[in-house]
Amino acid sequence: MNALQPAGERIVALDVIRGFAVMGIFFVNVPEMIGSGGSFIPVHSGFDAVIRLLYDMLFQTKFYTIFSFLFGLGFYLFMQSAEQKGLRPKRLFTRRLLLLLLFGIAHAVLLWFGDVLYTYAIIGFLLMPFYKRTPKTVLIWALSLLALFTVLIVLVSVSVYQSSLSGEISKPLFTQLPDMGDRLRYLLGAGIANALLLSFEVLGLFLLGVYAGKKGWFDRDRWNPAAVRRVQWIALAVSAALFIPMLRYFGAYDAYYPEAMYHFTYLSGKTMAVFYVCTLLRLLHRYGESRFQGLASVGRMALTHYLTQTIVTMIVLQFVRSYAGQIPLWAGTMYCIVIYAAQIAVSKVWFRHYRMGPAEWLWRAGTYGRKPAFRRVAPPYAEQQPSAKL
Numbered sequence: 001m002n003a004l005q006p007a008g009e010r011i012v013a014l015d016v017i018r019g020f021a022v023m024g025i026f027f028v029n030v031p032e033m034i035g036s037g038g039s040f041i042p043v044h045s046g047f048d049a050v051i052r053l054l055y056d057m058l059f060q061t062k063f064y065t066i067f068s069f070l071f072g073l074g075f076y077l078f079m080q081s082a083e084q085k086g087l088r089p090k091r092l093f094t095r096r097l098l099l100l101l102l103f104g105i106a107h108a109v110l111l112w113f114g115d116v117l118y119t120y121a122i123i124g125f126l127l128m129p130f131y132k133r134t135p136k137t138v139l140i141w142a143l144s145l146l147a148l149f150t151v152l153i154v155l156v157s158v159s160v161y162q163s164s165l166s167g168e169i170s171k172p173l174f175t176q177l178p179d180m181g182d183r184l185r186y187l188l189g190a191g192i193a194n195a196l197l198l199s200f201e202v203l204g205l206f207l208l209g210v211y212a213g214k215k216g217w218f219d220r221d222r223w224n225p226a227a228v229r230r231v232q233w234i235a236l237a238v239s240a241a242l243f244i245p246m247l248r249y250f251g252a253y254d255a256y257y258p259e260a261m262y263h264f265t266y267l268s269g270k271t272m273a274v275f276y277v278c279t280l281l282r283l284l285h286r287y288g289e290s291r292f293q294g295l296a297s298v299g300r301m302a303l304t305h306y307l308t309q310t311i312v313t314m315i316v317l318q319f320v321r322s323y324a325g326q327i328p329l330w331a332g333t334m335y336c337i338v339i340y341a342a343q344i345a346v347s348k349v350w351f352r353h354y355r356m357g358p359a360e361w362l363w364r365a366g367t368y369g370r371k372p373a374f375r376r377v378a379p380p381y382a383e384q385q386p387s388a389k390l
Contacts, residue, residue, distance in 0.1 A: 011218050016292045017280055018070055019299030023340050024063030024276075026309050027055070030332045032114050033313045035325035038258055039114075039173040044329075049256035051329035056258055057243055061269025064116065066277060068202050071120055072209025073218075075127050080213070090128055092367055097124045099366045103303070103359070108191065111310045113183045119195040123202045130207060135214040138207050145204035150267070152200075157263035177317075177324050225285055232278035235271045242268040297347035298340075301357025305343050312339060352376070 031037030036048075044052045075093065082089035104118030130138050178186065216222045246261045246268075258265070284292060298305055316335075317324065350357070355376050356364065364372050 012289045012296055013218060013281060013284055014070065015296040015299035016284060017066060017277055018302050019295035020280060021063045021066040022298055022302050022305050024059050025067065026340060027059045027336050028063060029114060030313065030336050031329060033112055034317060034327050034332055035177050036327055036329055036332060040325055042172055042259065043255045043257050045255045048329045051333065052256055052258055053250050056261065056265045057246060057268065060265050062272045062276065065205060065269050065273035068205035069209040072127065072206030073213045076210045076213030079131050093128065096367045097121045099363055107307060107310065108187050109180060109184050111314055113178055113186045119198060119202065122195055123199050126203050127206055130210055135211055138211045138214065142204045142207035142211060145200045149200040149204065153266050154263045228278050228281050232275055232282065235274040235278065239268050239271040239275060242271065294344035294348055297351050298343055301347060301360055303363060304357030304359040307359055309339065
C-alpha cells in the first residue's frame with residue numbers, strides 16, 4: 001500500500017507524523033510538569049545545562065510546530081469530508097472546537113497549567129473564513145502572520161539576551177508546583193494572554209496546514225521523493241547554521257539561560273519541524289507503513305495520549321512531590337522514553353479491539369451528536385492491507 005494513500009478515510013503518513021509529534025511534545029512538557037523547566041528554573045548549569053541545550057536544539061518549539069500544521073490540515077480534511085457527505089461542516093467544526101475548549105480548560109485547571117488545547121480551540125475559530133479561500137490567499141496570510149510573529153520574537157529575545165549578559169535575569173514564573181487555584185489564576189491571566197499572543201504564530205501554522213490540504217501535498221499522485229529529499233537536507237543545513245550561535249553562547253558561559261537563545265530555538269523549530277516531517281516521509285517511502293505501526297497507532301489516539309501523559313505524570317508526581325524541582329533533566333528524559341514506549345505498546349494492542357481512543361470517541365460523539373462505533377469488528381487498517389513502498 002502506498003504510505004501516503006488513504007486507508008479507509010485515514011492517511012497513514014499523517015498518523016505516523018502525529019504520533020511522532022506526541023512523543024516530542026511529551027519531552028518538552030515533562031520538565032514543566034515536574035518543576036524543572038523554564039517556568040521554575042530559568043538558568044541551568046552542569047549536566048542539566050547540556051540536556052537543556054539539547055532540548056532546545058531538538059525538541060523545544062519543533063513539535064508544536066508540527067502539531068499546529070497538522071491541526072490546520074485536519075481542519076481542511078474534516079470540512080471537506082463533512083461537505084462531501086452533505087453535512088453542515090461549519091456547525092460540526094464549531095461543536096468540535098467547543099468540545100476541545102472544554103477538554104483544554106479541564107486539563108489546564110485540574111491537571112497542568114501548560115495545556116495547549118484551549119489555545120488551539122480559541123484560535124481554531126479563526127480558520128473557518130479561510131476554508132473557501134484560494135490557496136494563494138491562504139499562503140499569503142500564513143507567511144505574513146509567521147513573519148510578523150518572528151520579528152516580534154527576535155526583538156524580544158535579543159532584549160532578553162542583553163539582560164542575561166548584564167545579569168538581569170527574569171524571575172521564574174512559579175517557585176513551587178502550582179495547585180488548582182494557581183492554575184486557574186494562570187489560565188485567566190497569563191494563559192489567555194499567551195493564547196492571544198500566540199494566535200499570530202499558531203494561526204499561521206494552521207493556515208500552512210490548510211494550504212497543504214488544498215494543494216494535496218499528501219495525495220499519492222503528488223508524491224515527489226526527490227523534492228522531499230531536497231527540502232529535508234536544506235532544512236537540516238539551515239537548522240545546523242542556527243545551532244552554531246546557540247553552541248557558542250553555551251560554551252562562553254558557566255550557566256545556560258535558554259530564554260537568551262530563544263530566537264534561535266524558535267527559528268530552528270520551524271526548520272527542524274520540516275526536517276522531521278520530510279525524514280518520516282522518506283522512511284515511510286523506503287520501508288513501508290508496517291514498520292511504523294506503533295507511531296501510527298499513537299497518532300490515531302493523539303488526544304487520549306496527550307491527556308494520559310499528564311494524568312500518569314501527575315500520579316507519579318504524588319510519590320516524589322517533595323523532590324519536585326530537584327529531579328534532574330536527564331531523569332525526566334528517561335521517564336519520557338519509558339512512558340512513550342508503553343504508550344506505543346498499549347496503542348498497538350488497543351486498536352486490535354477498538355476503533356479509536358476513548359477521548360477521540362467522546363470528541364466524535366459530541367461533534368456529531370451520536371455514538372460512533374467503538375469496538376472493532378474488523379482488523380485495523382495496518383492488518384487489512386499488505387505493506388509496500390511508495
